[in-house]
Amino acid sequence: xxxxxxxxxxxxxxxxxxxxxxxxxxxxxxxxxxxxxxxxxxxxxxxxxxxxxxxxxxxxxxxxxxxxxxxxxxxxxxxxxxxxxxxxxxxxxxxxxxxxxxxxxxxxxxxxxxxxxxxxxxxxxxxxxxxxxxxxxxxxxxxxxxxxxxxxxxxxxxxxxxxxxxxxxxxxxxxxxxxxxxxxxxxxxxxxxxxxxxxxxxxxxxxxxxxxxxxxxxxxxxxxxxxxxxxxxxxxxxxxxxxxxxxxxxxxxxxxxxxxxxxxxxxxxxxxxxxxxxxxxxxxxxxxxxxxxxxxxxxxxxxxxxxxxxxxxxxxxxxxxxxxxxxxxxxxxxxxxxxxxxxxxxxxxxxxxxxxxxxxxxxxxxxxxxxxxxxxxxxxxxxxxxxxxxxxxxxxxxxxxxxxxxxxxxxxxxxxxxxxxxxxxxxxxxxxxxxxxxxxxxxxxxxxxxxxxxxxxxxxxxxxxxxxxxxxxxxxxxxxxxxxxxxxxxx
Numbered sequence: 001x002x003x004x005x006x007x008x009x010x011x012x013x014x015x016x017x018x019x020x021x022x023x024x025x026x027x028x029x030x031x032x033x034x035x036x037x038x039x040x041x042x043x044x045x046x047x048x049x050x051x052x053x054x055x056x057x058x059x060x061x062x063x064x065x066x067x068x069x070x071x072x073x074x075x076x077x078x079x080x081x082x083x084x085x086x087x088x089x090x091x092x093x094x095x096x097x098x099x100x101x102x103x104x105x106x107x108x109x110x111x112x113x114x115x116x117x118x119x120x121x122x123x124x125x126x127x128x129x130x131x132x133x134x135x136x137x138x139x140x141x142x143x144x145x146x147x148x149x150x151x152x153x154x155x156x157x158x159x160x161x162x163x164x165x166x167x168x169x170x171x172x173x174x175x176x177x178x179x180x181x182x183x184x185x186x187x188x189x190x191x192x193x194x195x196x197x198x199x200x201x202x203x204x205x206x207x208x209x210x211x212x213x214x215x216x217x218x219x220x221x222x223x224x225x226x227x228x229x230x231x232x233x234x235x236x237x238x239x240x241x242x243x244x245x246x247x248x249x250x251x252x253x254x255x256x257x258x259x260x261x262x263x264x265x266x267x268x269x270x271x272x273x274x275x276x277x278x279x280x281x282x283x284x285x286x287x288x289x290x291x292x293x294x295x296x297x298x299x300x301x302x303x304x305x306x307x308x309x310x311x312x313x314x315x316x317x318x319x320x321x322x323x324x325x326x327x328x329x330x331x332x333x334x335x336x337x338x339x340x341x342x343x344x345x346x347x348x349x350x351x352x353x354x355x356x357x358x359x360x361x362x363x364x365x366x367x368x369x370x371x372x373x374x375x376x377x378x379x380x381x382x383x384x385x386x387x388x389x390x391x392x393x394x395x396x397x398x399x400x401x402x403x404x405x406x407x408x409x410x411x412x413x414x415x416x417x418x419x420x421x422x423x424x425x426x427x428x429x430x431x432x433x434x435x436x437x438x439x440x441x442x443x444x445x446x447x448x449x450x451x452x453x454x455x456x457x458x459x460x461x462x463x464x465x466x467x468x469x470x471x472x473x474x475x476x477x478x479x480x481x482x483x484x485x486x487x488x489x490x491x
Contacts, residue, residue, distance in 0.1 A: 003073070005323050009252075012329075017336060021329035022431065025072060031055045039388045039490060046461055046483040047384045049393045058391035059437050060429065064233075064360065066272035066279060067429035071324060074276070074317040081313030086304060090312035094282075094319040101254070101322055102261045102284040106291035108298050109318075110281040111309030113232055113270025114139040119297040120268055120283060123290070124190045124226045125149045132180055133192040134172035135199045137230065140192060152180070156209075159200050160420050162353060162364065167244040168206035170197030170237075178216050185222035194230040195260065196237040199397065201423060202359035204240035207248065207260060214263040226290070229267045234260065235274040236358035239331040254326045266290065276321035276430055280314050325430075334358050338428060340435045344442035350449060353421065363424040365398060368449040374399045376457030378422045380484055382448055385455050388490060390444025398422040400458055400484060456486035 008021075033041070033056055045051035049062050060067065082089040091109070098107040110116040117140055125131060127148030136144065136151045144151040156171040158164045172193060181188060193213060196204040210229075217225050238253040238260065248256055261267060265287065271280040283298075285291040295305055302309035310318075324330065335358045342356035351367035365379035372378040377400030386392055399418040426441065448455065461483040 005327075008324075008327055009329065016329045017332055020333045020431075021327070022071070030058050033058070033391055035388060038391055042384055042387050042490075047380070047458070047486060048483060049383055049387065049395060052387070052393060054393075056391070057387075057393040059433055059441050060393040061360075061426045061441065062393040062395045064273055064427040064429055065270060066277075067427075067432065068272075068276040068278065068321075069429075069431040070276060070278065070317060070321065071431075073324070074320045077316040077320045078313035081311060081316050083312045085307070087306050088312045088315065090315040090319075091306035094315045094322075097319045097322050098282060098284055101257065101326070102267060103258045104261065104267070104284040104286045106285040106288060108283045108285070108291075108294060108305060109308030109310055109315065110268075110283060110298065110302050112272060112279065113230075113268060113281040115302050115309065116268035116270075116281050116283040117143050117230075118301060119294050120226075120228060120266060121147055121149075121190075122297050123293050126189065128187060129189055130180070130184055130187045131190050131192060132172070132177055132188065134170060134194055134197050134205065136192065137194060137198055140194075140230065154180070155197065155200050159197075159203060162421065165355075167240060167355060168204055168209065170195070170200050170203030170205045171209040172205075172213060174209065174212045174216060177213065178220060181216060181220035181222075185220055188221070188225060189223055190226045190228060191217060192228050192230060193264075195234050196240070196357060196359050198233070198359070201353040201362040201421070202233075202357050202425070204237045204357055206245050207241050207256070208245070210260055210263050226265045227263065229261065229264045230269075231257075231261075231267045232270040232273040233359050234269075235326045235331060236334065238326070239328075239335060239358045242328075243335075253328050253331055254323075257326060271318050271322065274325045274430075275318055276325045277314065277318050280310055280318045282308070282318075330431075331358060334428065334430065337433075337435060337438060341426065341428075341438040341442060344439045345445065348442055348446040350442060350445045353423065360428045361426045362397075362421075363394075363426060363445065364421055365396075365424050366422040368445070369452075369455055371453040372455070372457040374418045374422055376459065376487070377401065377484065378457070379424045380458045381455050381486070382445070383424050384486070385448035385451060385490055386441075386444045389447040390440060392441045392444045395425040395427065396423075397425050400460070451491050454491040456488045456490060458484045458486055461485045 121143035125147045129149040131144050132152045135153045141151045154173045154176045156173045158166045159169040238256040241248050267284045338356050342361045345352050351364040353362040365382045369378045377398050379396035379398030383394040383396045
């Protein structure tokens with residue numbers, strides 16, 4: 001390999017706060033479309049960005065999962081992949097990287113993040129439990145329902161004020177968490193913290209907040225409690241701590257991650273995000289007994305303990321990408337691109353949730369299309385119109401798509417609680433798009449917003465008997481396949 005991890009972080013006077021710390025070696029051509037074509041295409045897939053054929057999406061910001069551009073170091077490493085079923089030699093470099101990254105001795109590879117969630121929730125979450133979190137991701141919420149537990153979201157109060165200038169609005173409300181332990185601690189055996197808080201506009205979690213959660217668990221627990229971190233994007237959270245939390249500016253992002261992990265008992269990662277791979281995940285475990293509890297579950301669901309459903313070449317790429325994703329120069333550039341897009345939106349009057357963090361940018365669709373009521377999905381409407389205008393793919397996180405289910409009656413859509421904000425997530429595929437492409441995305445959103453009340457509200461598409469009712473244990477997965485329809489035609 002031509003450049004080592006150490007060499008990648010060597011001191012420099014090159015302006016990596018203004019330009020990327022890498023250069024592009026391979027390009028992928030996109031398929032040109034016209035506005036009329038895009039208007040027909042989005043209609044054919046029931047106005048769902050998730051169902052659009054990717055070849056018709058010019059800039060795809062629907063997700064940052066598995067969409068990273070891998071480096072020459074990763075592609076070279078894949079040629080070393082050992083495809084032995086048992087004890088592949090490709091497991092060794094990954095195991096070493098996971099131990100260094102997490103500070104935990106034990107690790108299990110998984111084919112992606114949700115299979116890591118699956119074995120953790122099967123092992124540690126029981127029927128009747130309460131599982132507190134700063135905000136459960138959709139699949140973690142689904143795992144709670146699957147095992148008969150209740151997911152409880154306790155996002156800090158600062159998040160709900162869009163004008164609050166705080167940097168760590170993804171924190172869990174520690175006072176509410178403490179009170180929950182005092183009142184119902186006998187039902188709490190698992191606490192989940194998502195760092196950063198994906199469903200809350202990608203807002204980061206402070207080191208102080210992580211420490212306080214650990215202290216509350218240790219002081220108020222009434223049974224054994226597992227403290228888990230969802231670390232799919234922990235590197236980007238580390239950058240925000242480095243830049244905005246007192247006492248961490250002198251530390252590398254790897255050192256910050258290691259401190260974050262030191263307070264947890266287990267972690268799970270969809271490595272398709274911050275580890276810069278197209279497929280893969282893992283679980284890390286501090287305690288050997290808990291590690292052995294997870295072993296049979298991994299074997300049943302994903303494969304043997306040293307490959308976890310991944311090819312040897314995937315293990316090699318992950319071992320390299322995990323450490324490239326924690327590179328300070330790279331993270332500085334990712335924050336820079338996030339700021340480029342956020343500033344382009346601000347210049348055009350497209351409302352964003354602030355601050356814009358390293359993970360991505362969230363649009364406040366209720367300010368962009370104020371004529372659409374919350375229950376009619378202004379985020380859904382704006383995302384569809386922006387695709388028509390500019391061929392960009394976005395993910396709606398509004399009340400229509402992701403309002404909170406009533407835990408006592410989760411299939412009753414009439415009881416879904418409205419979301420605090422009508423968000424669109426603009427995810428940033430890592431090392432993929434240029435500044436000018438992100439500026440085009442801001443322009444497409446502006447063009448969509450300019451149609452004003454000509455943009456229709458939405459309702460849930462009634463499939464009648466075509467789709468069977470969800471089983472109780474599948475609640476929470478509906479956001480991946482629900483379909484919607486506009487109240488009238490898009491302009």
